[in-house]
Amino acid sequence: MLILRSVALFAAAALFEIGGAWLVWQGIREHRGWIWVGAGVIALGMYGAFATFQPDAHFGRILAAYGGVFVAGSLVWGMVVDGFRPDRWDVVGALVCLLGVAIIMYTPRSA
Known part of the structure; x- marks a missing residue:
């Protein structure tokens, strides 16, 4: 259950970070305006918040693990x-x- 929660958090974080970056891209590069940029900045902030809910401290x-999720x-x-x-x-x-990602996050470790 802990792994499932972690995977769901990574997926949500990816949605917010990639979506946020895309919104900023659309706002600036595709000239859609500052509302799009602002929405992107908010989404990027949500990405940062979701990372704090991961079970690992x-x-x-x-x-580092999220980097792999971001690529995919x-x-x-x-x-x-x-x-x-x-x-x-x-x-x-x-x-x-x-x-x-799987190796970094989910491999058993000794205490």
Whole structure:
């Protein structure tokens, strides 16, 4: 149950961070305006808040593991929102990153 909660938190954090960055991109690069940028900044703040709910107490470990989630999540976001089609090496890279997440976060440790 603890792992399921952690995975759900990583997924929510990815949605807020990637979505927030995308909103800022749309606001500035695609000239959609400062409302989009502001919404992006709020979403990025929510990403930071969700990270604090992870069960592990070590910020460095959480952020390092989240990096792998961000890589995979960014490819999924690109596919769903922007019509991007990753090639096999994108997929292999994302899977390697997710393996790293699993090792960092969920490998048993001695106390």
